[in-house]
Amino acid sequence: MRRRFVLVVVLALLGGIAGLVLDGLRDDIQGSDAGVVLGSKVMPDGTPSDRLRARLDKAAELYRQGMFKYVIVSGGTGVEGFSEAKVMADYLAGQRAVPRAAILLDEHGNNTEATARNSAAIMKAHGLKSALVVTQYFHITRSRYALHRAGIETVRTAHPHYFEARDLYSTARELVALPAYWLSD
Secondary structure (H helix, E strand, O other): OHHHHHHHHHHHHHHHHHHHHHHHHOOEOOOOOEEEEEOOOEOOOOOEOHHHHHHHHHHHHHHHOOOOOEEEEEOOEOOOOOEHHHHHHHHHHHOOOOOHHHEEEEOOOOOHHHHHHHHHHHHHHOOOOEEEEEOOHHHHHHHHHHHHHOOOOEEEEEOOOOOOOHHHHHHHHHHHHHHHHHHOO
C-alpha cells in the first residue's frame, strides 16, 4: 500500500512537471498591444544575466516582427543594487535598438504577482488590452495566470530558447507556486 502511494505521488509530480513544460514550450505568439518581459538576475557589473538577456533578445525579436508596439520591462532592485527594469530598458534600447518611447518601465515588479498587477495598471493607463508575456518556459503558466487575474483578458506567451541547470529546480518550484496562486484566489 505504501509503495503504491509513493508511486502515485511520483507519477502525479512527473505529470505536473510534464504539463508545465509542455505548456511553457508551446508558444502562442500573436499580435498583442504590449510585450511583458519579467525580470531576472542582473550581474554585479550591471549587465543582464544570460537568462535575462535571453528574455530580452526574444522580446526584441518579437518587437521587430511587429508582434507588439510597447515592451513593458518589469523588475525591482536586486541585491546587486541595480533596477532590473532600467537595466532591461538600457539593454533593449542600446543592444537591440528598441526605441525608448516603446519601452515602459515597471521598477516594482519584485515577483510575478507584482509584475502582473503593475503591468495591468501600465497597460490600462496606455489603453492597452492584450499582452504577450516573455519569460522562461517553466514560468509561462503562472505568469499567464497572474496576468489574467490582474485583469488582462488576452495573454499570449513566448519563451526564449535558453536552458540552464537551474531550470530543473525552477520547474519543480513552479509545482508549488502555481497551486499556491490558485488557492489564493
